[in-house]
Amino acid sequence: MDYSGVVEVTRDRNGIEEILLRNPRGASTRVSLYGGQVLSWRTDQGEELLFTSSKAIFKPPNPVRGGIPICFPQFGNRGALEQHGFARKKLWVVDGNPPPLHPNDSYGKSFVDLLLKPSEDDLKMWPHSFEFRLRVAITAEGNLAMVSRIRNINCKPFSFSIAYHTYLSISDINEVRVEGLETLDYLDNLLRRERFTEQGDTLTFESEVDRVYLSSSDVISVFDHQSKRTFQIRKKGLPDVGKTVYFPHPLLPFLFAS
Numbered sequence: 001m002d003y004s005g006v007v008e009v010t011r012d013r014n015g016i017e018e019i020l021l022r023n024p025r026g027a028s029t030r031v032s033l034y035g036g037q038v039l040s041w042r043t044d045q046g047e048e049l050l051f052t053s054s055k056a057i058f059k060p061p062n063p064v065r066g067g068i069p070i071c072f073p074q075f076g077n078r079g080a081l082e083q084h085g086f087a088r089k090k091l092w093v094v095d096g097n098p099p100p101l102h103p104n105d106s107y108g109k110s111f112v113d114l115l116l117k118p119s120e121d122d123l124k125m126w127p128h129s130f131e132f133r134l135r136v137a138i139t140a141e142g143n144l145a146m147v148s149r150i151r152n153i154n155c156k157p158f159s160f161s162i163a164y165h166t167y168l169s170i171s172d173i174n175e176v177r178v179e180g181l182e183t184l185d186y187l188d189n190l191l192r193r194e195r196f197t198e199q200g201d202t203l204t205f206e207s208e209v210d211r212v213y214l215s216s217s218d219v220i221s222v223f224d225h226q227s228k229r230t231f232q233i234r235k236k237g238l239p240d241v242g243k244t245v246y247f248p249h250p251l252l253p254f255l256f257a258s
């Protein structure tokens with residue numbers, strides 16, 4: 001089974017296209033061309049798995065606080081660009097003819113490929129010619145899969161950061177624990193990025209947390225005891241994990257950066 005099941009293309013209130021993907025069992029994801037941002041991921045029972053803030057502003061040029069903003073070419077304020085770079089505030093296009101990916105990245109998945117190229121203005125801020133290809137896919141099992149490919153289209157080397165700034169929907173932050181970050185070093189954004197080592201076996205949350213865990217393993221689990229749901233987050237080629245929890249809001253943004 002190999003299908004690219006784009007079910008529907010709609011326009012949001014600003015006239016920007018959104019693409020709905022659905023798997024045969026009915027699990028779905030919706031991605032906006034604004035920012036290449038996944039805004040929804042639903043189970044086959046229709047339950048939303050991503051959080052979007054009720055205060056999110058759906059009006060360009062604001063970034064949307066919710067779903068999965070793409071941070072590129074900078075994560076956070078670690079660089080000269082605006083917070084999280086410009087990709088989350090740009091209009092992406094659908095790439096009808098992307099360079100081939102590994103067959104496993106297509107097999108049994110419903111997917112769409114998006115493309116971002118720098119505008120003249122972007123090149124003034126960040127003078128590097130790139131093509132950013134993003135594949136968003138939903139698997140036969142209802143998993144959400146994202147693959148990013150950044151191509152340097154001239155010969156001058158450049159470095160960048162990328163993050164999937166994923167806002168997971170959880171029931172009650174007091175009922176959540178995270179496994180897979182034990183014993184790692186992290187930079188604490190609430191303490192001027194000072195470096196600490198994680199001591200606990202699993203992580204629970206009692207107050208605001210804003211950290212980047214360094215060189216994490218490729219599987220992290222987020223257990224939500226109240227909703228009896230476990231998110232398993234698998235990554236490849238992205239070394240670090242960030243974790244931000246705002247209190248008292250019931251959301252657990254989770255992100256990966258490199």
Ligand SMILES: O=P(O)(O)OC[C@H]1O[C@H](O)[C@H](O)[C@@H](O)[C@@H]1O
Pocket residue numbers: 063065076083084189210211242243244253
């Ligand atoms: O408000 P935004 O620009 O979307 O950033 C949202 C969050 O991004 C990261 O998680 C940073 O570590 C946080 O300090 C920041 O609050």
